[in-house]
Amino acid sequence: MLIDTEATSRPGRALDVSRGGLSIQSELELAPGETVQVYFELPIGVAIEARAVVTRCEKNGIALRFVELDHEAEIALRSFCRISGLHRMKPA
Numbered sequence: 001m002l003i004d005t006e007a008t009s010r011p012g013r014a015l016d017v018s019r020g021g022l023s024i025q026s027e028l029e030l031a032p033g034e035t036v037q038v039y040f041e042l043p044i045g046v047a048i049e050a051r052a053v054v055t056r057c058e059k060n061g062i063a064l065r066f067v068e069l070d071h072e073a074e075i076a077l078r079s080f081c082r083i084s085g086l087h088r089m090k091p092a
Contacts, residue, residue, distance in 0.1 A: 001040035003028055014040050019077050021052060021065040030054045030062055038064065044083070046076040 003012045003026055012026035022038070030036065034054045041047045051068035069077070 001038060004037040004039075005030070005034070012038075015061050017042070017077070017080070019074070019081055021055070021063065023061045023063050025061055030057055032057060035067070036064065042076060042080045044076070044080050046073075046080070048073045048076065 001012050001014050001024065003010055003024070005028065008028070010026060010028050012024045012028070014022055014024055016023040017040075022040075024038075032054050036052055036054065037049070038052055039047070039049050049070075050066050050073060052064035052066050054062060055065050056063040
């Protein structure tokens, strides 16, 4: 994956992804509230490009919340979460 800030671009590693955001590891020094652009590919072969805001920075990862996601990316993330078991159906 690639993370772009206003100042630089660096590779990163996605740890977890959901419809609302993702958790990453990166050498970038990011701060909560900072906006970044992320580029990554889902295991189902769909490339995602999105704007995200940093919500948490911890020693084991950085949490990002998507703030701008195109319709195709949103559908791909929803599909990926559903097939990977991240989206739980409520019992009827």
